[in-house]
Amino acid sequence: MLKILGRAxxxxxxxxxxxxxxxxxxxxxxxxxxxxxxxKEEAFKALNPNALIPVIQxxxxxxxxxxxxxxxxxxxxGGEWLYPQNPRQRARVDQWIDWQATELNTAWRYAFMSLVRHSPAHQDPTLLAAACKGWEYTMGILNQQLEKTGAYVSGDNFSLADIPVGLSVNRWYETPLEHAEFPAVRAYYERLTARKGYAAWGRNGTP
Structure with missing residues (x-):
């Protein structure tokens, strides 16, 4: 059986x-x-030398x-319906998975550490204001894409890209800051709540 190592x-x-x-x-x-x-235990680092979760076996x-x-x-x-074999369709899914990992994650990191984790190292008001502005900018890019598709991030159908992007959207709405009005993102967020997997894991790991 698949084993997942990491906190929910x-x-x-x-x-x-x-x-x-x-x-x-x-x-x-x-x-x-x-x-x-x-x-950081040696038994875990033998599986992932970066000492980061998750790891699967x-x-x-x-x-x-x-x-x-x-x-x-x-x-x-058997996830072809989420991650299609067609090169162009797969590339579009990969594009948004990678965008979440680079642009979107980078945008929210300082604000999240400041406002949610209350990290002492992330309390500079100038840097926080810049981080919130940058996060809003990237969410605006997502809103534009969702306006185009009218459904999900890579097109008409739910795909593998909607999992990392959808979780980041949850992080946007759960972080206590002033949220710009992004109607397409809000509709997308509510659309995801109809999925069983999102109901179980989408809102900060609680049903």
């Missing part, structure tokens, strides 16, 4: 958990990360990096 409150672990629900993949999960077993196959994991699971467990 982690946004990166929740990508994997949500996908497992979408594909009906049975799994066992071990608690690793803040508040649980430390990924699929029989004797070990894999880390959350976006790589969800691509692997979609390929290995």
């Amino acid at each position: 409150s982690s946004i990166n672990v929740r990508k994997v958990l949500w996908l497992c629900d979408e594909l009906d993949i049975p799994f066992e999960r071990e608690e690793w990360g803040e508040g649980f077993q430390s990924p 699929d029989d004797d196959f070990i894999l880390w990096e959350s976006n790589t994991i969800i691509r692997y699971l979609a390929n290995a467990y």
